[in-house]
Amino acid sequence: MSISLETVRDLAGQLSPRDQVRLITLLSAQLETVVMDTPAPSSVEAWTTYDQLRTEFAALPEPTTSAVAELSASRR
Amino acid sequence: MFTIDTSVFVADLTPTESGHAESRALLDRLRADGTPLILPTLLLVELAGVIGRVHGDPERAGRIVANLSTNPQATFVALDAALALRAADLAAGHRLRGADAVYVGVAQQAGCPLITLDTEQLRRVAGVITARTPAAALSSLPHAPDP
Numbered sequence: 001m002s003i004s005l006e007t008v009r010d011l012a013g014q015l016s017p018r019d020q021v022r023l024i025t026l027l028s029a030q031l032e033t034v035v036m037d038t039p040a041p042s043s044v045e046a047w048t049t050y051d052q053l054r055t056e057f058a059a060l061p062e063p064t065t066s067a068v069a070e071l072s073a074s075r076r
Numbered sequence: 077m078f079t080i081d082t083s084v085f086v087a088d089l090t091p092t093e094s095g096h097a098e099s100r101a102l103l104d105r106l107r108a109d110g111t112p113l114i115l116p117t118l119l120l121v122e123l124a125g126v127i128g129r130v131h132g133d134p135e136r137a138g139r140i141v142a143n144l145s146t147n148p149q150a151t152f153v154a155l156d157a158a159l160a161l162r163a164a165d166l167a168a169g170h171r172l173r174g175a176d177a178v179y180v181g182v183a184q185q186a187g188c189p190l191i192t193l194d195t196e197q198l199r200r201v202a203g204v205i206t207a208r209t210p211a212a213a214l215s216s217l218p219h220a221p222d223p
Contacts, residue, residue: 046147047107053140054100057089060131067086067130068093071122072194074129075175 077111079183081192082122084210089127095193095210102210105217106149113150114186116159116178120145120152139205144215153182170204173197177217189213 012023080103087093088100093158099179106113120141144150153159159181166184167177183190187207191213192198199206208216 007158021088029110043107043110043147043149046143046149049143050147053136053143055130056136058091058164060133060136063090063130065130066093067090067126068083068095068193070130071086071126072196073171074122074125075194075197 077114077186078106078213079114079116079179079186079188079190080119081179081190081194081197082119082126083193083197084191085119085123085140086126087193087210090130093193098209098211098214099193101212105214109217110149113147114188115144115152115180116152116182117154118175118178122175125177126166150154153185159185168203170200172200172204176200207211 012020015023083095084099085100087095088103090096092118093099107222119123123135123144124134124141127140128134131137140163145152155163155178159178162185163174163177163181166172166180168172170177170180172180173196179190179192179197180201183205189208190197190201191208193202193209196208
């Protein structure tokens with residue numbers, strides 16, 4: 001049997017405020033486990049992807065305005 | 077450790093920018109040295125905005141932001157209440173633009189120089205913190221060891 005997120009949200013809405021806090025605490029602990037078990041990308045991987053994006057940007061049509069000037073202007 | 081302004085990443089990604097070569101050389105050097113980059117989360121917003129406007133490419137803007145935000149060499153500093161108050165003091169006391177004050181606040185808090193190509197930012201923050209162009213920052217680094 002599957003259950004939708006909407007159904008869970010509706011059911012959670014029927015809990016007392018105290019039990020809603022307990023539910024959030026429980027889910028937070030589960031989420032922390034998932035996050036801690038997911039390896040962060042290494043610096044090498046991140047920079048390799050950055051290099052690919054550099055190449056993609058270099059292949060884009062030449063911009064008609066200076067990006068640095070545009071940035072500075074947007075700060076005024 | 078350095079705080080890098082959005083302008084340096086923008087120039088690195090845009091070969092036609094006059095500061096492109098020095099920005100790329102600096103980022104490559106910092107990457108090779110594993111130098112920590114202390115960046116305000118504001119950088120992600122500015123970078124996405126300027127790429128979206130100038131290159132007209134929101135999809136790549138999103139990818140570059142996702143990439144930088146997960147780079148372990150970069151530490152992103154959020155604009156929380158403490159940093160906002162520090163930046164507000166700096167903005168009022170030194171007549172800085174809002175974004176400049178956030179960058180100065182982050183660099184000051186981390187105790188590191190700010191690297192920027194935004195000439196107005198460079199001029200305004202001089203005297204408050206150490207601020208350099210990428211070329212000046214590169215020349216301040218010790219010579220890289222031979223590979």
